[in-house]
Amino acid sequence: MNHSSLPESQKEVGSLWIDLKTLMAVRNLQWRAQKVVDGFQTGLHRSPKHGFSVEFSEYRPYCVGDDPKTIDWKLFARTDRYYQKRFEDETNRRCYLVVDQSKSMQFGSIAYNKYEYARTLAATLALFLLKQRDAVGAVAFDQHVSDWLTARFRTGQFQRILSILSKSCSGLSTDLVAPLEQIANLVKHRSLIVIISDFLVDPDLLHSPLSFLRARKHEVVLLRVLDPMELDFKSDKPVLIRDMESMAERFVDPIMVRESYKRKFDAHSNALQNVLSPLGIPFVDLTTTDPLELVLSSFLSTRQAPTGQRAS
Amino acid sequence: MLSFLTPLYLLAGLAILAPILAHLVRKRPREVMDFSSVIFLDASPPRLTNRNRIEHWLLLALRSLILLALALAFARPYLKTLIEQQTSAYPAKERILLIDTSASMRREGVWEQAIQKAKEYIANSQPEDSIAVVAMTDRIESLHSLEHSRQSGISERKILASKSIDGVTPTWLSCDLGQCMLQAMELLNDSRSDQETKTPAEIAIVSDFQSGNPLDSLGSIQWPQDIPIVPLVCQPKVPGNATISILPRTDDSSTAISENTERILVRNANRSKKDRFSLKWLDSDGKPIAAESQEVFVPAGQQQILVLERPTLESNGAQSPLVIELDGDDQWFDNRQYLYRGKKQKAKAICLDSKKRDPKDSLWYFAVRVPISQPSLDVQWEIFDPTEEFKESDHKDLRLVIASSDLSALWAQKLRELIENGLHVWWILDRPTGTLQGDQAGVDPARLEEIWKTWFPNDAVAISERTIDRFQLLQNIDMSHPMFSAFSDPKFNDFTKIRFWKHRQVQGLSSNDWRILANYDDGTPAIFQRPLGKGMVSVVASGWQPIESQLALSSKFVPIVVAMFEQASPLQQDPDYRCGERIPSQLALENWQSIVQQQSDDVGKELRLRDPQNDGVFIAPGIFKASDQEEFVAVNLSKSEGLTDPIDLEEFARFGIPIGQPTSPSNQPESVSRKNQLAEQMEASQGGWWWILLAVSIFAGLESLIAAWRTRHWASLSNNNR
Structure with a gap:
């Protein structure tokens, strides 16, 4: 299943993880990431699902017609059997963290907003991947790509990533089409592209740039970050709602519109899913209250899932 | 018991809906909330809040009270007392409805009006009233008596009276209005003679009130002042009328009239619009005898005597009856005169x-x-x-x-x-x-x-x-x-x-x-x-x-x-028989048959006698012949019926007769207006609306105070919030 959200059972034990409110209250993004990754790795040993990795090396019996270059001769020496060794260079894999910096990401009905959550998540992922010796890059975008950092594995790369993520939301509207096309043009090598956004755009528009990315053999993961209020639109009194991007005002009585909101929201999600499923792009729904360790875990399980993206 | 002088104003009490609605409608929120996107949101119109969401109950109650009290004050409430209840009973009236069935009611449009007015009069009377319906010619003929009306149930009275009119048609008789009014008055007096306190009475007269109606007999008595008459005047579609009559032959040697001439009086009514007529002789079959007719010019309100040569028609050696007809008149009913000059x-x-x-x-x-x-x-x-x-x-x-x-x-x-x-x-x-x-x-x-x-x-x-x-x-x-x-x-x-x-x-x-x-x-x-x-x-x-x-x-x-x-040898006048006149004894018992009549549907009918014993009168104009006699009898309409100009109703006042107004739905009966007067007096003496106005001003003051306090309160709250 490509579309996933965090399991309820895991959320219930959220108290075991770092308190997000406290975490977000700390301004230092590096500290936040460090704490999450530390907590995650500590928890990892307790977890029954240990032993997985970002890179999955695989031995396959050699078949006639395979390239003989791929035969692992060392293993042949030990076992006297021909095995093909695949993904030999996984450790040098490149990953781009693409973070939405549009105005809508600034919305938050709780103590912190979506962008705060999104960049903490991005920093956490970056630190986690760097610790696995992967090359990590970062891209910030609103209606176009505003910051670009090529994926590398070198000293100070994490600091550079943090400097990009530390910038506040300056953009106006979310336009995923143009940034994704830019990314596709800029990223030459096959990479893992993690897009963190609220995806409040027409899903049909995403089809073409995502297809483009997939056509260039990139792995794509979508992490949708939503505020709890965006899920159910729970409010008790009528308010004048102002769109943070278009600044359009609309008088809304939550009691009257809640049902239709939910209906439209679900329809949007389904449409998004319908776009992503044929492309084999995993899609994770996150709310800003979800523990980051769990998100990390969920991300990794997504990577493990048979999406078919590995086929090269 | 609480009553209202002008209860319609109570409808204004519905105005309390306005403040209730105003309180129910939620105000547009002043605060603005930023949201990530409005693409999933529908705009919702200002809606009514639920009942339990009405805010400011006290203000709403005060505002509603002000409006209700104002409506109540305008409705002028008063308390019914016992005296008023006693006077509320409507005193039953005895009514006699005289319907003129004389020949002049045959004019176009008159009879339809008469029936309509009579039925309206009955319909507008009170159910408790007893109503007699009486047909009026030169005498009265009861169609529905007072006694009969009294004996029938209250719910049936109007229906029975109205039913008795059905089938009544105008006769050819003349109308003696004065005499009939006297007889109706006597009927009322007889009916009320045994009552200690006389019930109110009224005589309604449905008639064309033509000037031919003799009123002289009214001068012979003192008309009782407690019996007003209600004239219900029926007017023809065309006001004018010309009439003819054959003057009797006299031996007055001063007029140069030969034996073969007739003097015809042509009289034109005051309101006539026509003044040119023609006269022609017809035979007993209604066919013109001569091709030419005699033209005559009679201006409205005038009369003229024409001397016409009488055509000599003989059949079997005997003189034939003749008809003279007036052409050019709007009203047909009196345009023919029948003439029979017997053998000399x-x-x-x-x-x-x-x-x-x-x-x-x-x-x-x-x-x-x-x-x-x-x-x-x-x-x-x-x-x-x-x-x-x-x-x-x-x-x-x-x-x-x-x-x-x-x-x-x-x-x-x-x-x-x-x-x-x-x-x-x-x-x-x-x-x-x-x-x-x-x-x-x-x-x-x-x-x-x-x-x-x-x-x-x-x-x-x-x-x-x-x-x-x-x-x-x-x-x-x-x-x-x-x-x-x-x-x-x-x-x-x-x-x-x-x-x-x-x-x-x-x-x-x-x-x-x-x-x-x-x-x-x-x-x-x-x-x-x-x-x-x-x-x-x-x-x-x-x-x-x-x-x-x-x-x-x-x-x-x-x-x-x-x-x-x-x-x-006493002078023998030509016999001049008129409708309504008693049939002479020498003709009374003969079997008469009409030869010529004014209406085709009357032809062939026997010369009917109203009462074969002693009250035989001529009831239709025409020429009649007994089966076993050679002589004819010519019967004409009464001369007075042709005088159709309406009389001035003030004539009745001259005889001291009080004239009442017809009862109509807009014109309530006397007792109802008296009831209204009493109600007004009671309301004025109680003056309830002053107290209500006082209450209104107190409520208004309270409302202003509370509203002002609330405004200040909210203002201070919002300042604190900032």
């Missing part, structure tokens, strides 16, 4: 006088020159010499005998029988009696006395010649006698120019038996008469020829001779 009867007058004398000295010479024929009677003079034989055949049609002194005893004997059967004999003693101067021999008085004895055997009279100095005049003339009644007017009663040179004296007249019509100057009777059997014997004591007196040459002579004949 023959009569005979005899002058018994010697023809041997010089005519200038004889009676007959002057007598036969007097025209004594009547319109329906052809009279012929015959002169007999007393020596001639008087045959049986001569008796026929004999009406008058004028005999001179030459009358023989034989003739006198023959005449006696005829006199006893009704003959009138004038015996003129026109010759001197006794021995005269010279060789002339006078009449033997003994012979005259013998003749006298023939007629009146018991009389002992002595006739002698009276010696006159110069002349005698007539005096003590009995002007009340038909002989002289024509001269009773002072213009004509001068008899001093008639001098009598000679006259006879009759002594021994019994004043009980003989009526003396005139005396001479000297006191001796000049003209006297006495009945004998059915007939009459009259004696004149002098002749009228110039040798005796100046009578024959005077202007009085012709009227006197005519009067002689009329006394013997």
Whole structure:
């Protein structure tokens, strides 16, 4: 299943993880990431699902017609059997963290907003991947790509990533089409592209740039970050709602519109899913209250899932 | 019990919906919330909050109270007291509805109006009222009596009264409005005679109130002031009307009318718009006799008499009935007149006088020159010499005998029988009696006395010649006698120019038996008469020829001779039968059939009698004929029906009759208006609305205070929030 959200059972034990409110209250993004990754790795040993990795090396019996270059001769020496060794260079894999910096990401009905959550998540992922010796890059975008950092594995790369993520939301509207096309043009090598956004755009528009990315053999993961209020639109009194991007005002009585909101929201999600499923792009729904360790875990399980993206 | 003077204002109480709605509608929020995107949001209109969400209950209650109290104040509430409840019962009224069914109601549009107004009147009456419905012509005919109405249930009264009108149609009779009103008033008085406190009463009259209706009888009594009349006037679609009538033939010699002419009176109503008409004769089948018709111009409000030659139509040797019709009038009902001039009867007058004398000295010479024929009677003079034989055949049609002194005893004997059967004999003693101067021999008085004895055997009279100095005049003339009644007017009663040179004296007249019509100057009777059997014997004591007196040459002579004949044979007018008149006894029991009538659907019907015993009247115009008789009868509409100009209703006030207003839904009955008055008085005395206004001002003050406090409160709260 490509579309996933965090399991309820895991959320219930959220108290075991770092308190997000406290975490977000700390301004230092590096500290936040460090704490999450530390907590995650500590928890990892307790977890029954240990032993997985970002890179999955695989031995396959050699078949006639395979390239003989791929035969692992060392293993042949030990076992006297021909095995093909695949993904030999996984450790040098490149990953781009693409973070939405549009105005809508600034919305938050709780103590912190979506962008705060999104960049903490991005920093956490970056630190986690760097610790696995992967090359990590970062891209910030609103209606176009505003910051670009090529994926590398070198000293100070994490600091550079943090400097990009530390910038506040300056953009106006979310336009995923143009940034994704830019990314596709800029990223030459096959990479893992993690897009963190609220995806409040027409899903049909995403089809073409995502297809483009997939056509260039990139792995794509979508992490949708939503505020709890965006899920159910729970409010008790009528308010004048102002769109943070278009600044359009609309008088809304939550009691009257809640049902239709939910209906439209679900329809949007389904449409998004319908776009992503044929492309084999995993899609994770996150709310800003979800523990980051769990998100990390969920991300990794997504990577493990048979999406078919590995086929090269 | 709480009542309202103007309850409609209570509807204004609905205005409390306004503040309730205003409180229910949520105000547009002032705060603005930023949201990531509005693409999933529908705009929602301001909605009514739930009932439990009404804010500011106290303000709402006060505002509603203000509006309710204002509506209540305008509705003017008052408390019904016991007195008012007692007066609320409506006193039942006794009503008589007179419906004119005379011929003039046949005018176009009138009868429909009459039925409509009568039904409206019944419908607008109160259910408790008893209503009698009475048809009115020259008398009243009850269609639904007061007693019957009283005995029926309250719910049925109106229906029964209304039903009794159905099927009533206008008759051809005339209307005696005054008499009918009196009879209706008597009906009401009879009905209320046994009541201690008389119930209110009213007479409603549905009529065209034409000027032909006689009202004179209303002057004969004092109209009771507690019975008003309600005139419900029906007007025809076209106001004018022209009417014709055939004037009776008279023997008035001043009009140059021959026997074959008729005088037709054409009368045009005041309101007529037409003034040109034509008259034509029709036969009994309704076909025109002559191609041309007689044009006549009669301006509105005027009348004209036309002399028309009557066409002579004969069938089987007898005169045919005729119809004269007026063309060009809007109203048809009175445009035909029916005429039947029967065969002229023959009569005979005899002058018994010697023809041997010089005519200038004889009676007959002057007598036969007097025209004594009547319109329906052809009279012929015959002169007999007393020596001639008087045959049986001569008796026929004999009406008058004028005999001179030459009358023989034989003739006198023959005449006696005829006199006893009704003959009138004038015996003129026109010759001197006794021995005269010279060789002339006078009449033997003994012979005259013998003749006298023939007629009146018991009389002992002595006739002698009276010696006159110069002349005698007539005096003590009995002007009340038909002989002289024509001269009773002072213009004509001068008899001093008639001098009598000679006259006879009759002594021994019994004043009980003989009526003396005139005396001479000297006191001796000049003209006297006495009945004998059915007939009459009259004696004149002098002749009228110039040798005796100046009578024959005077202007009085012709009227006197005519009067002689009329006394013997009273003037027979042409029969002039009118609808509503009693059918004469000689016609009453015959089986009559109409020949010509105004309405085709009436043709062939029998001449109906309203009450065969004693109340037979003509009820339709036309020409009728009995199956076993040759003679016809022409019946015409009453003359008064043609006079259709409406009378001024003020006429009733002149007779002291109170005029009421018709009851209509907008015009409430008297008691209802009285009830309203009472209610107004009670409301005014209680003055409840002042107190309510006071309450309104208190509520308004409270509302202002609370609203002001709330405003300040919110203002301070919002300041603190900032």
